[in-house]
Amino acid sequence: MKRATARFTRARSFAALAAGLCWALSGASQGQTATAESIAEMLRGGGYVLVMRHASSPREAPSGRARNPRNTEGERELDETGRAHATAVGYSFRELDIEIGEVLSSPTFRAAETLLYLGYDDAQVVEELAPGNQNGAWLREKAAEEPAEGANVLIVTHAPNIAAAFGDAASGMSDGETIVLRPDGGTARVVGRMTVRDWAVQAVGRSGS
Numbered sequence: 001m002k003r004a005t006a007r008f009t010r011a012r013s014f015a016a017l018a019a020g021l022c023w024a025l026s027g028a029s030q031g032q033t034a035t036a037e038s039i040a041e042m043l044r045g046g047g048y049v050l051v052m053r054h055a056s057s058p059r060e061a062p063s064g065r066a067r068n069p070r071n072t073e074g075e076r077e078l079d080e081t082g083r084a085h086a087t088a089v090g091y092s093f094r095e096l097d098i099e100i101g102e103v104l105s106s107p108t109f110r111a112a113e114t115l116l117y118l119g120y121d122d123a124q125v126v127e128e129l130a131p132g133n134q135n136g137a138w139l140r141e142k143a144a145e146e147p148a149e150g151a152n153v154l155i156v157t158h159a160p161n162i163a164a165a166f167g168d169a170a171s172g173m174s175d176g177e178t179i180v181l182r183p184d185g186g187t188a189r190v191v192g193r194m195t196v197r198d199w200a201v202q203a204v205g206r207s208g209s
Helices: 002-020 036-043 080-095 109-118 137-143 159-170 196-207
Strands: 049-053 100-105 152-157 178-184 187-194
Touching: 036 187, 036 196, 049 137, 049 159, 080 109, 080 196, 100 109, 109 152, 137 152, 137 159, 137 187, 159 178, 159 187, 187 196
Parallel strands: 049 152, 100 152
Antiparallel strands: 049 178, 178 187
């Protein structure tokens, strides 16, 4: 019980920190078509697809003792910021009562780590979400599928794939940012975007209300 409480407290601290970061530099996310507050409210009812760029990861893969023992292929890993941000977003989902059903992941280690810190370690690995698969067709089609009733789908992949699928609506996505889509008659309608800070602000505001 003490360990679980410590994890919850740490996650809330990360969320509060993320909420305060870059306050003067970022308002609504670029390309936002709905407010962060309204997006959080809509997601509580389920029926949406969340496509997230993996959290912060240096361009160079770690080596030697710096490498995570589970990273047997020597891939890129999340840095401290990435781990903290993914933890904060996962905390925010739960604090905001956002139900996540199906979870899909790129096969890369940094995507798997993002989901681990989000709190979802049972994701389905999908090769079409790997880096380099930039035709966008598979991701667009998946985002157009209706989620299970009352739940949302979470997909973690890479910026080039998201841009290939959703064009200008996904331009300039930051590490850990999420584009929120609503399946609509065989297509995926972009509702808006949520940065790490957007999630954290909503979660901290809800927990303090």
